[in-house]
Amino acid sequence: MxxxxxxxxxxxxxxxxxxxxxxxxxxxxxxxxxxxxxxxxxxxxxxxxxxxxxxxxxxxxxxxxxxxxxxxxxxxxxxxxxxxxxxxxxxxxxxxxxxxxxxxxxxxxxxxxxxLQLDKLREGMFWVAGELFNFKFTPLTNVPVYHADVRVWEVTDKTSGKHVGLWYFDPYARTGKRSGAWMNSYRSQERMDKPVTTIVSNNSNFVKGKPGEPVLISWDDANTLFHEFGHALHGLSSNVTYPSLAGTSVARDYVEFPSQLLEHWLSTPEVLQRFALHYKTGEPxxxxxxxxxxxxxxxxxxxxxxxxxxxxxxxxxxxxxxxxxxxxxxxxxxxxxxxxxxxxxxxxxxxxxxxxxxxxxxxxxxxxxxxxxxxxxxxxxxxxxxxxxxxDKKVGARLTKYIFSVGNTIDPAEAYRAFRGRDPQxxxxxxxxxxxxxxxxxxxxxxxxxxxxxxxx
Ligand SMILES: [Zn+2]
Missing domain, CATH: 1.10.1370.10 (Neurolysin, domain 3)
Incomplete structure (x- = not known):
């Protein structure tokens, strides 16, 4: 049927x-x-x-x-x-x-x-973003939010301290919320008249734990968490003139590439050893x-x-x-x-x-x-x-330069070639x-x- x-x-x-x-x-x-x-x-x-x-x-x-x-x-x-x-x-x-x-x-x-504790994995994502994109995440409490569960971080450049954008995180299920996990772009980066920075959110539907209890998630959900964060980083890394070409506004067969790519960092030993810690024993x-x-x-x-x-x-x-x-x-x-x-x-x-x-x-x-x-x-x-x-810092720099920062301003095939040194195989x-x-x-x-x-x- x-x-x-x-x-x-x-x-x-x-x-x-x-x-x-x-x-x-x-x-x-x-x-x-x-x-x-x-x-x-x-x-x-x-x-x-x-x-x-x-x-x-x-x-x-x-x-x-x-x-x-x-x-x-x-x-x-x-x-x-x-x-x-x-x-x-x-x-x-x-x-x-x-x-x-x-x-x-x-x-x-x-x-x-x-x-797999949600809060620890979020710290793991911030750490990866620091290593790969030189971003620093600082929690903000003076920004208005649409629900008490939502938290906001300011994203800055680790070296210069320059403001990059805002990252909203809305992790928990509640009545009336759409199911699944996704990234939203509230404001795209641009500099047509004056510089405008990115505002993005990551949204998911984890079940909220009791106060003081960690939220434990599945391996699949941890992958999804990194995936959606990849979309967010694509938006935050944007460095273009026109908003219609910024961040994730890229070709349909290209838009899942940055997000799927970021999933790979979850299973790196650096992340697992530091952030995949048993909620009781603290053992990796x-x-x-x-x-x-x-x-x-x-x-x-x-x-x-x-x-x-x-x-x-x-x-x-x-x-x-x-x-x-x-x-x-x-x-x-x-x-x-x-x-x-x-x-x-x-x-x-x-x-x-x-x-x-x-x-x-x-x-x-x-x-x-x-x-x-x-x-x-x-x-x-x-x-x-x-x-x-x-x-690898050198490869990471190329990733930002040719993939994450360019939005739709370069032909994706050319951008990929510039990043990889050849066509995809x-x-x-x-x-x-x-x-x-x-x-x-x-x-x-x-x-x-x-x-x-x-x-x-
Ligand atoms: Zn996606």
Missing amino acids: FVSRGDNADKNDNNAIITEILQLRAERAKLLGFPTHAHWRLENAMAKTPEKAMQLMEAVWKPAVLRVKEEVADMQKLADNEGAGLKIEPWDYRFYMEKVRKARYDLDQNEVKPY IPQALVDKINKAATFNQGFGTVEYLASALVDMKLHLAGAQKIDADQFERETLAALGMPEEIVMRHRTPQFGHVFSSDGYSAGYYSYLWSDVLTADAFGAFTEGKGAY IKALMIKRGFPADAEKNSSNEKTPTRSKIKKR
Whole structure:
């Protein structure tokens, strides 16, 4: 039922309106002088052309599909050993995946949490910002806030003492607050008439502890904390003339790059040793536990990548072909069959329910952006590890100069080249996801997997 939403031949069926949206988008693109909607949407993106985005997706697709086969084999073996008497189907995947995770990695989140105190991790983020961006955070009590839970810090340059901006932190859940975690920009940096500094906030939904009790968070939430702080630092580092080009106002396939990149500093020993401290004993998190976390990081990446990429590929192909009268259902089936979609997985967002792509132009021909940003992220961190490590001052200075401070004033591809000394390569992403780094070459001899039964959903 969930995967058939909007596809039930009733009054809520979206297939006809998808055909119409695609045709109108194609028509508009033609009027604007572009061959397809995808070409128009990507002109201002870092990828620039649909072909470049497709190239990346296709390079990652094959090794991801091969990994899915391994994941399915692991799950099948476990199910067989249990005498389950079944063949793994899409509705079995998550259930058996959790069983394999537990059997293989023995990682219990409750073992990790006592080391992850929200306040200590916030201090850790400030410390990282000091090392990488030369920022100092000083709490302010004389600034108005919209809720008693919200706290404000003044950000200054550690060396000159110059005012950089304000950082608001609104960490706790409360009635009426949006769920999830995000960064807000209240005021963008600019100097059109006179210098204006950045005001940003980070927002999350942690459950407030009792007075005097630390708030303990999960490893995933700690990553998200660093991620959103990355967006905030992108805003705070801004050093441009025009507000419309400042901070995080960058291309859609580039905006998650600075934030995803900052996630990498959470797991540096410098941060863990100083700030991931047990709330009772004050002991830093044991290395054995960190190793377990790292080892489990590539688990199930076949599923995650294929589930996501199937949607991203269909999105791009629909917007390359949209001028024809497309039957969305048939198009999706045929595209997935041609790709060799594993039959144990369903697209993360099937076409009739693909809000990213059809509720607005937003992510249309742009769902690939998440993968694109992740290529940059993985490759960029390599600049540090190939140098003196995560806190290499020289690399950090280049990061500020070419990535964090320039907003949308430099072509992102040029900015990246200036930072890295070359174009991004996908090798680091493959390693990060646990795929063979030279999978592209190896898989060329593989027979393309075929979809043995294609169901009409
Ligand atoms: Zn983000």
